[in-house]
Amino acid sequence: MTPVTEALPAVKLTDRINRIEPSATLAVVNEADKLRQQGIDVVDFGAGEPHFSTPQHIKDAAILAIQNNFTKYTPVGGTAELRDTIVHRHAVDFDSDYRREEVVASTGGKHALFNAIQVLVDHGDDVILPVPYWVSFKDIVRYAGGNCVLLETDEAQGFRLTAEMIERRITPRTKLIILNSPCNPSGAVMSPGDLESVVRLATQRGIWIVSDECYVYLNYTDRRFSVGSLREYRDRMVIIGSLSKTYAMTGWRLGYALGPAQIISAMQKLQSQSTSNPTSIVQKAAVAALKGPQQCVEDMRLEYIQLRDHVVKGLRSIPGVKCTMPEGAFYAYPNISSFFGRSGVKTAADVAGKLLREAHVATVPGEGFGTTDHIRVSYATSTAELDRGLERMRKFLAGL
């Protein structure tokens, strides 16, 4: 037998796999896990998921599905029951008017996003990506062969994105604009007016919009808003939704896309050749989530607002830290650039790395989201845990 220690021959991987990088967020999770395995108590502000448990009525629906043997293949894009429930929920909450053929259920929002971009973006197409961006957008576009045209937003303006800013970045090859409101990592929320101007501009120029609305229910302004309300522009838009954050269901993997039937059908074709249907029992749980009482969503939202206020107040009280007020999602995005140049620290990655290794607080460095001056702090945790982490950060940063 060949000894396992023998050097393996170099494998020629495809160009497309070499174009992408592993998720920066997952890298932090792995490093924090390693420290935990050594018995170190790590305060985790890195994770991008709710600290709540999935509501009981949703879990019960999945258990019942197993007991009723709802455990076989379903139609690739989800059962008719689930697809009708998704469009109904969206119509009630956002006054949209999608039909069953205009929705596909996938194995998480990321999967729906991946499929949408694979069917819309071709080699050499330009995709406008506002900065800061969620880590996966860039790599998913690159995997499809597209070029990301990065569009800087201004922290002093609360990372606001306007149609005028987008217009300046349009090229003859622009195929798609990616929107993400509420935004991961900045927590910025686009106003309905700004969203409408962007969608109108895109339609006038024959450009597609992919609107990632995975945090649409975690909006702390007085009005939650989906571009799906803008019915007159529906022919140019694909909306990505997810149950992960809304119902604390990250591990269940259920997301969806709403859009023109031709795009949805192409996404289903791709899905039919890769994952097939999302898990059957999860589809039953998703119907229960979307049809059942929505008070759980509001209760979680109200708690996130309190946690947001708490963490932003704490961060702003640390000398040298600046922090915009996030209006949605569950992340704060403090600017820590005033510490550069101290104790050999030069970048946000250096700050986050030292913070994890020396103060045992996990955060995600801004580089993964396209900015150099920030770290992302997830506040989806208890107030007590926030206080522990903030205290460690305060001491660590004071000692730099």
Ligand SMILES: Cc1ncc(COP(=O)(O)O)c(C=O)c1O
């Ligand atoms: C902006 C954004 N979109 C999509 C997703 C994907 O969520 P999921 O695949 O769990 O539905 C995430 C998860 O962190 C996210 O932050």
